[in-house]
Amino acid sequence: MALQNQDYPKLQDPQGRKIEHGVILKIVTTNICGSDLHIYNGRFAAPGGMLMGHENTGEVVEVGAHVERVKVGDICSVPFNVACGTCRNCRERHTEVCLNANEELGFCGAYGFNLGGWQGGQAEYMLVPWADFQLLRFLDRDQAMEKIRDLTLLSDILPTGYHGCVEARVGTGSTVYIAGAGPVGRCAAASAQLLGASCIIVGDSNPARRELVTQAGYEVVDPSSATPVADQIEAILGTGSRWVDAAVDCVGLECHGNGPNGCSHNVEEAVINTMMEVIRPAGAMGIPGVYTDQDPGAPTDLNKQGLMALGFPGAWVKSPSFTAGQCPVMRYNRELMMAILWDRMPYLTPLLNTEVISLDDAVDAYEVFRDGSPKKFVIDPHGMTGLVGTGDRSQSAG
Structure with a gap:
């Protein structure tokens, strides 16, 4: 695991074809997941140099010409399943096995997981295709940032549980x-x-x-x-x-x-x-x-x-x-968002024991998490949450 310098992402699919249905996000939070550890520990094959990170929340900074509903400035949760919204499976709410998101396998796309070639979001910026369909917008920016410790869970682990x-x-x-x-x-x-x-x-x-x-x-x-x-x-x-x-x-x-x-x-x-x-x-x-x-x-x-x-x-x-199988995140994420916003799950923050870290600290956090830490590590690449450094990772190892 290492930090890399990468070019700013382009509105292109993994095969290099231009896509106008996508957006570029400035990452607000991107979490380290237990599934990432499968790759880190050599238990899930992945190509060298792949960008990790499938639990992503970001601010829209660029939109493709075909994007109609998502606007620059929107803060959105990104389901970890890459899904087109038009294939048979997506129409049946099985976005975890989209038929258009993984050309090699023929189904099942995910960010940062060697499933379709979609790069992850443990970075400063990331591409999200089919943005109008995929992104869950937080309508009140201030409210979203206030509850970001819990809302960041909507990309994967809360809907998965x-x-x-x-x-x-x-x-x-x-x-x-x-x-x-x-x-x-x-x-x-x-x-x-x-x-x-x-x-x-x-x-x-x-x-x-x-x-x-x-x-x-x-x-x-x-x-x-x-x-x-x-x-x-x-x-x-x-x-x-x-x-x-x-x-x-x-x-x-x-x-x-x-x-x-x-x-x-x-x-x-x-x-x-x-x-x-x-x-x-x-x-x-x-x-x-x-x-x-x-x-x-x-x-x-x-x-x-x-x-x-x-x-x-x-x-x-x-x-x-x-x-x-994988969780179809879009089947649940809006309802769980509402449960968080209306304080129906106030026990999430102490239960998850979240620590917000900088991108520079991510490599060390992988090792600490692998060794049994009871923390949930959330990366804030741009310092947008104001929460970086508010926890003591040295006391977290189990």
Whole structure:
């Protein structure tokens, strides 16, 4: 990971063709995501020199000739899914698998993620294509900047956590198990609360992250404990209650700290197998955690082939259901924006434990985040938020 000097972006697609439906954004905030760590750790193949960053919020500074609704000066959230708005999948609200955003694969585009060649936004400026369709505008600039710590989450992790809960059918009174207490898992816990869940249980081997979750009023389990997760859940729910209504995977392929002392079962399928064990018969699972067959650092020969040893045969009799894949951010981001603006999620800021940093500090922040920090690192390249340096990263490592 290194800082690079790059040219100011052009209104061109990854193949170099001019596009008039795009805009150039001056980045206000761009976040470091757990999914970025998959690339950083060599667990998701990416070309050298690729610009990172798929959690972006920016101010429009240039518009293409075909852009009609987005104006210079607008502050907007950028969904991490690149989507055209006109293909069959986009029209069906499956913007996570747009058919025009990735010419090599044929579907599924994303910024800074080796999916379609779209460069990321961990930079001073970035290109956003199909801007009229994609961008979520914040109509009140002053209000947006006041709440930017929370609004910056709309580009990915808050909709992703919410999507996992929706696909797991979380509703009023649900009991929920969320695998992972990183920023996405914490957003999933906040989303489960917004959706009306009763008991929200978050599993993580990192004690600093578990502490954040506990302080927010949620229950925690430790998957690295010698006590199985199902037994820990039973201790929370009561004797004979080893199952939850819903389970959400906020870990993905880079599972670690699973099994006694974190030394066993460190394979890609560990989280999904645990969820199949703890879900009730006819329960549902949401799996927005990242999995890929482009994993050169996979822990087993089977995983390196893009395959997993799922305990599905034993779980089949439970009639479980699950939905996997990227979150279609545009399905949820406006509603979640309104929940933030009207203070329906006031617990987000302390739960996410956000630290705003400069672009110069981004390389160091990647290392700190990789080492287990309970922080959510937000990069402010231009100092527009006035929040750079307001946290103490030296005290954040878990």
